[in-house]
Amino acid sequence: MRIDTISRPQDTIRQFILDSVNLPDLDDDFDIFETGIVNSLFAIELMTFLEKAFNIKVTMDDLDMANFKTVNTTAQFVLNKQGASGV
Amino acid sequence: MTDISLEETIRSFNNTGYPFPEDKTIHSLFEEQVERTPHHIAAMFRGASLTYRELNEKANSLAYLLREKGVRPDVIVGILLERSLEMIVGIFAILKAGGAYLPISPAYPVQRVQHLLRESAAPILLTQTQLISRFSIDPDEAEVIPIDLNGPVYTYPTLNLQPVNSPHDLVYVIYTSGSTGKPKGVGVEHYSLVNRLNWMQRKYPISLTDTILQKTPYFFDVSVWEMFWWSIVGARVSFLIPGGERFPQAIIETVQTHSVTVMHFVPSMMSVFLEYLRNSQSDIQRMSTLRQVFASGEKLTVANVRAFYDVLFIQNKTQLANLYGPTEATVDVTYYDCPMDDSLLHTIDKIPIGKPIDNTQMYILGENGELLPVGETGELYIGGVGVARGYLNNPQLTSERFILFNPQGLFLQKPPLDPAKTPDNNPPLTESFKGVQGGVFQKAHLLYKTGDLARWLDNGNIEYLGRQDFQVKIHGLRIELGEIESVLSRHPLVRDCAVIVKQFSQNITLIVGYIVPKAENVSSGELKEYLKNLLPEYMVPNMFVIMENFPLTPSGKVDRNALPDPSGLFGTKK
Numbered sequence: 107m108r109i110d111t112i113s114r115p116q117d118t119i120r121q122f123i124l125d126s127v128n129l130p131d132l133d134d135d136f137d138i139f140e141t142g143i144v145n146s147l148f149a150i151e152l153m154t155f156l157e158k159a160f161n162i163k164v165t166m167d168d169l170d171m172a173n174f175k176t177v178n179t180t181a182q183f184v185l186n187k188q189g190a191s192g193v
Numbered sequence: 194m195t196d197i198s199l200e201e202t203i204r205s206f207n208n209t210g211y212p213f214p215e216d217k218t219i220h221s222l223f224e225e226q227v228e229r230t231p232h233h234i235a236a237m238f239r240g241a242s243l244t245y246r247e248l249n250e251k252a253n254s255l256a257y258l259l260r261e262k263g264v265r266p267d268v269i270v271g272i273l274l275e276r277s278l279e280m281i282v283g284i285f286a287i288l289k290a291g292g293a294y295l296p297i298s299p300a301y302p303v304q305r306v307q308h309l310l311r312e313s314a315a316p317i318l319l320t321q322t323q324l325i326s327r328f329s330i331d332p333d334e335a336e337v338i339p340i341d342l343n344g345p346v347y348t349y350p351t352l353n354l355q356p357v358n359s360p361h362d363l364v365y366v367i368y369t370s371g372s373t374g375k376p377k378g379v380g381v382e383h384y385s386l387v388n389r390l391n392w393m394q395r396k397y398p399i400s401l402t403d404t405i406l407q408k409t410p411y412f413f414d415v416s417v418w419e420m421f422w423w424s425i426v427g428a429r430v431s432f433l434i435p436g437g438e439r440f441p442q443a444i445i446e447t448v449q450t451h452s453v454t455v456m457h458f459v460p461s462m463m464s465v466f467l468e469y470l471r472n473s474q475s476d477i478q479r480m481s482t483l484r485q486v487f488a489s490g491e492k493l494t495v496a497n498v499r500a501f502y503d504v505l506f507i508q509n510k511t512q513l514a515n516l517y518g519p520t521e522a523t524v525d526v527t528y529y530d531c532p533m534d535d536s537l538l539h540t541i542d543k544i545p546i547g548k549p550i551d552n553t554q555m556y557i558l559g560e561n562g563e564l565l566p567v568g569e570t571g572e573l574y575i576g577g578v579g580v581a582r583g584y585l586n587n588p589q590l591t592s593e594r595f596i597l598f599n600p601q602g603l604f605l606q607k608p609p610l611d612p613a614k615t616p617d618n619n620p621p622l623t624e625s626f627k628g629v630q631g632g633v634f635q636k637a638h639l640l641y642k643t644g645d646l647a648r649w650l651d652n653g654n655i656e657y658l659g660r661q662d663f664q665v666k667i668h669g670l671r672i673e674l675g676e677i678e679s680v681l682s683r684h685p686l687v688r689d690c691a692v693i694v695k696q697f698s699q700n701i702t703l704i705v706g707y708i709v710p711k712a713e714n715v716s717s718g719e720l721k722e723y724l725k726n727l728l729p730e731y732m733v734p735n736m737f738v739i740m741e742n743f744p745l746t747p748s749g750k751v752d753r754n755a756l757p758d759p760s761g762l763f764g765t766k767k
Contacts, residue, residue: 142735150465
């Protein structure tokens with residue numbers, strides 16, 4: 107998959123979630139786990155996607171579900187990882 | 194096909210007799226192993242470990258205390274812990290004292306913990322200090338004993354206790370979801386477990402250099418082989434960190450650090466795990482010690498096996514076996530070695546659950562209890578030494594599901610003695626097998642009625658074809674939708690309810706609750722909170738749909754197929 111590097115990570119992440127759960131749209135602050143539209147297995151699918159799409163590595167220290175609960179928190183997580191690795 | 198040849202065919206498929214140490218308990222086998230490998234590492238957790246001797250001494254010391262407090266054969270002792278070294282010390286202590294262990298999730302709501310202790314009449318609950326404050330257990334009901342390894346309880350002698358058990362005493366009680374609204378406790382005896390482990394060791398031998406990953410939550414019976422198999426052959430167990438079963442990173446890290454060679458996956462988790470691994474050659478490399486994976490708990494698909502072949506077989510030569518079995522028949526009763534052959538995997542469209550394990554018979558019966566020939570779909574019944582004693586305190590349900598075998602005695606057989614073995618390790622057959630011809634009520638006469646649909650294949654493998662009822666599996670966790678509905682219907686604002694499981698994508702399967710409320714002001718958040726106090730988290734519906742009334746079938750029942758699709762109901766526009 108090619109990622110447009112100019113687009114905000116939110117757009118990429120939101121699109122991935124929408125493709126996975128078959129919803130028409132998704133608010134970037136909508137808690138996808140708490141509201142029950144996805145399950146814990148989806149967290150792994152999401153991490154797999156993030157690693158591939160943003161060229162980051164999710165490590166043991168990152169396994170806090172708070173990182174992945176909304177489009178916005180996930181985007182912030184990605185930006186932090188990219189910043190930390192100097193990308 | 195005449196009846197005679199049909200009987201012969203099924204008999205040949207079920208020709209599984211094989212000797213096992215049927216006069217032994219699981220803890221006596223462990224004690225024998227301690228003598229053989231006292232200084233070998235037995236159990237590992239994070240950076241800590243116990244040798245066989247250390248584990249045995251800790252467990253003995255605690256067992257003396259338990260025996261002093263009245264634990265005897267068939268006394269059930271609760272244990273409520275996170276994965277830890279205390280978990281295995283506590284379990285062996287309960288067995289050595291003579292009792293049976295009842296594993297309880299620390300994540301269960303207090304009311305469910307209290308219910309399980311009361312229902313099983315458990316006089317004692319073993320736990321960790323860090324968990325005590327979460328539970329208010331009435332001291333009149335059960336005595337709570339923290340068993341932290343650095344705590345004060347290990348003051349008793351460390352020598353092995355005088356054995357008090359027969360192989361037909363209970364070894365554990367595991368509760369599963371019950372359709373009538375209450376969980377049901379399945380009681381399993383030592384000899385059933387010893388046979389199950391003996392078969393696994395015979396078929397997939399492990400040795401001193403092997404490490405099993407303890408990853409399955411211990412209140413599901415898949416955990417039982419992870420908990421004990423290593424302990425009777427001198428291998429090791431590695432306890433995954435609490436919560437780590439949900440994250441590939443934690444699993445990979447532990448496999449690498451503790452050189453894990455054998456582990457289990459539920460297929461849905463295996464699927465996302467393999468996709469995660471597929472990205473990273475280095476992560477696959479970190480899994481290189483892994484030799485054997487067992488999959489069970491839900492249907493294993495050809496796509497799952499192909500992914501396994503691509504990711505773990507190609508690079509690491511890891512093998513995959515598919516296992517099947519209900520809690521009522523001691524973990525697993527059939528096995529199938531998945532072919533690691535790329536071209537073959539492109540020609541098959543189903544993965545069978547395979548053939549019966551040692552001393553186990555499978556029957557596929559029609560509606561009138563008649564034997565069905567190869568290819569015909571019917572209900573699966575299980576016989577043999579794995580059949581559990583029954584449901585605790587529930588003779589009615591037990592007699593509905595554990596059925597006395599056809600009095601004609603068809604298909605019953607004695608396991609042959611193994612001529613290659615010496616008389617010493619080739620012990621006499623159990624009375625239950627000998628008694629078969631006599632027509633006395635014996636365990637070997639019982640069949641467990643699974644509720645699963647299946648059919649025989651020509652080569653003696655069995656193909657699983659789904660459920661007959663409303664029992665569902667989510668990530669391998671067995672859930673009776675009726676239990677959720679029963680609890681939900683007791684909420685004061687619920688007039689009517691229906692609970693279904695909906696698959697949204699390959700790996701997203703959610704529980705959806707439909708409610709017709711008595712008043713308008715019921716919210717899904719309130720219903721979730723209510724259920725979280727009464728049910729395990731994994732049984733609480735992920736989402737609720739509030740309706741004015743339900744679509745009905747012509748016979749007046751809720752038409753489950755006509756309930757609205759919930760995915761359209763998320764008005765989440767920005």
